[in-house]
Amino acid sequence: MTISIIGAGLGGLTLARVLHVNGIHAVVYEREPSRGARGQGGMLDIHSGQQALRDAGLIEQFFAIARGEGQDMRLLEPDGTLLLQEDTPDDAPLLRPEVDRADLRALLLDSLPDDAVRWGHAFQSAGNGLLRFADGSAAEYDLLVGADGAASRVRPLLTGARPAHIGKNVVEIGIPDVDRTHPDLAAMVGRGTYWVLGNGISLAAQRNGDGRVRIGLSFYNTAEDWFATSGIPFADPAAAKARLIELLPGWHPRFTALIAACDDTVVPRSIAALPVGLTWPSAPDITLLGDAAHLMPPTGQGANMALLDGAVLGLALAAHPDDFPTAVKEYEREMFDRTGAAARMSADMHELLTAPDAGRKMLEFFQPG
Known part of the structure; x- marks a missing residue:
């Protein structure tokens, strides 16, 4: 039973890692030619996603690269008024530490076997159990997981929704x-x-x-x-x-x-962003995770949801190793509920930020009452 993951981002790599921990082999196909082909962006606020790293057996390694001081925050208005200053004590728990996306991706990559990621494989199409890549090569699959981000090329196989x-x-x-x-x-x-x-x-x-x-x-x-x-x-x-x-x-x-x-x-x-609460009829051999499934406004939820997607799907497949359709349905039920709530919260936060007095409204959000 071949599990093929399109995209070596955080969600796809977490899925591959959780499967590996549970003795299940998967192949990750990534269009980039190498792991260092491009920059990976800035810092990530990892909170709920820590559970996924526990499921992946990587939580201690994560804490070693996380920056607790990154939890510090200063909130101001354009005229220079300081609304809020939060300085994190050195011994504070790492509830929402920041981590460089590149460092977190490297941690996940280093936790996988050398042959787990196939670089330079740009996904082109899929059908009848066969993947086709831009270079003319092909590969078989029993389960295809689209973890290929906002511009997912796997998504149209399940839904016509577009960002x-x-x-x-x-x-x-x-x-x-x-x-x-x-x-x-x-x-x-x-x-x-x-x-x-x-x-x-x-x-x-x-x-x-x-x-x-x-x-x-x-x-x-x-x-x-x-x-x-x-x-x-x-x-x-x-x-x-x-x-x-x-x-x-x-x-x-x-x-x-x-x-x-x-x-x-x-x-x-x-x-x-994709529509809030996006769902699709479950397919026995294809599913989505991360931004491919629920691209939402960037308010600190996306990376956490992608990590959790990978872990939840990996654990469902480990629980049903001979029944991919059941595992996919189990995963999608949980994912739709969890990420729908996160997307609604992200949309509400986006609306708050559009207000002329967004600074004051954000202060009320951080310090209600």
């Missing part, structure tokens, strides 16, 4: 080696997340384990083609940063100083 723009566009920038290059800004940002909210815009600066501060400038209530009309010249990083500062009228100079200090990496990202 839709949610009115949010993000520009990613960053300051490398911030403690050495800009110690004053490093002290201002602190050890975790520095978050400025208001007027339909947010600036989230986050300390990464490699010393880089990654900054996401989010523009809410904007159209899908906003980048084309924003006047941001992405081909000219210096001019792009200057234009970003222009788009923040009235913001305190210390916030615009963060943008001015960034390097030449200026990346636009248009944010989309």
Whole structure:
């Protein structure tokens, strides 16, 4: 019985690891040519997903790479008003530690046999138990798991649902080696997340384990083609940063100083999501996990849900090793309920962030009553 996983992201690798721990072999097919072919993004807030790492037998290794100080947070308004400052004691439990996505992915990859991941295999189509790849090669499968992210090519085999723009566009920038290059800004940002909210815009600066501060400038209530009309010249990083500062009228100079200090990496990202509560009729030989199944607004849930998807599906398959259809139905029932609730919460959070007084509303969220 051959289990084929499309996509070597966190969810797909967690599934492969849980299956491996339970003596079940699976093959992960990844379109990237190697594990280091591209950057893996910034920090992740891992909370509910810790259960998946326990199921995978990796929780102690996770705690070794997690950054407890990454739980620190500073919440401010555009005029510089500090609304909230939370500093994590050194002996605080790792309830929501931050971890570099690249480090977590490496932990999962290193926990698998060398032949578990087949690099350079771009999925093209599937049917009648046969996978076809862009290079002309093929492979058989008994169960196909689409773990191939927001632009999943497996998803259309189960549902016609497609991600839709949610009115949010993000520009990613960053300051490398911030403690050495800009110690004053490093002290201002602190050890975790520095978050400025208001007027339909947010600036989230986050300390990464490699010393880089990654900054996401989010523009809410904007159209899908906003980048084309924003006047941001992405081909000219210096001019792009200057234009970003222009788009923040009235913001305190210390916030615009963060943008001015960034390097030449200026990346636009248009944010989309799948319908909240998406389901599909269960198929005996295909299922989905992670963003392929429930892409939601980025509010700290996606990676956790992907980890849990992989663990829950792996445990269901281990419980029914000779009955994949039953395992898939069991997994999908749990996954639909769990991720539907997470997607609704993420959608509500997204709506909160679009408010003109989002900073005050977020303070009420963190400190109700």
